[in-house]
Amino acid sequence: xxxxxxxxxxxxxxxxxxxxxxxxxxxxxxxxxxxxxxxxxxxxxxxxxxxxxxxxxxxxxxxxxxxxxxxxxxxxxxxxxxxxxxxxxxxxxxxxxxxxxxxxxxxxxxxxxxxxxxxxxxxxxxxxxxxxxxxxxxxxxxxxxxxxxxxxxxxxxxxxxxxxxxxxxxxxxxxxx
Numbered sequence: 001x002x003x004x005x006x007x008x009x010x011x012x013x014x015x016x017x018x019x020x021x022x023x024x025x026x027x028x029x030x031x032x033x034x035x036x037x038x039x040x041x042x043x044x045x046x047x048x049x050x051x052x053x054x055x056x057x058x059x060x061x062x063x064x065x066x067x068x069x070x071x072x073x074x075x076x077x078x079x080x081x082x083x084x085x086x087x088x089x090x091x092x093x094x095x096x097x098x099x100x101x102x103x104x105x106x107x108x109x110x111x112x113x114x115x116x117x118x119x120x121x122x123x124x125x126x127x128x129x130x131x132x133x134x135x136x137x138x139x140x141x142x143x144x145x146x147x148x149x150x151x152x153x154x155x156x157x158x159x160x161x162x163x164x165x166x167x168x169x170x171x172x173x174x175x176x177x
Contacts (some may be wrong), residue, residue: 003157003165005071010154021056025049071114071149073165078116080147089147095119098172100140101159112151112159115144139176 028048035041072079077092078099097117104111115138134145151159167173 001165001168002074003072003162004069005149005162006069006156007152008154008156013154017056017059021052021059024052025056028052070155071162073162075169078166080149091116091118091147093169093171096166096171097143098174099163099166100144100174100176101163102139102176104138113138113140114149114151114159114162115140116147117141117144118147 025048028045031041031045031048035045069081071081077090078096079090080088082088095118097119100113100115100117102113102115104113117140131142131145134140134148135142138145138148140148163173163175
């Protein structure tokens, strides 16, 4: 079973990336129009517009722009297809030691993570301080901390479908969900 994980547009994503910032951009416009020569109100309004408008544009491009594929699982292996260097990786099945699924809860927010352990990487060598820190925060081995994907709102299919595709290839799956 081949699986391609993609970012999709959901109601929660629209609220987070469009409606919320639009409210603050509108507030910035109101501040500029109501500043009546007050420099601090004018500057604060400009900062609101630039920060929240620019942030919304970046978030929309980053999450919903072209190339929304995030992860592929097929007969050749498993690949992270992030838009930046850190998020791009490719591992043949012979190099995959295990796959870990972890749920991280912080306050009222719950995020699921999928981490891929790499064969031949010593448990404590990692790629440095960031890998060790990520390993501790997300509760995965250090050799899996560099090959991760977090299930944010709108990522489809479910993490369970990806775990099933991985398990079908005989790779051990450790489900800490």
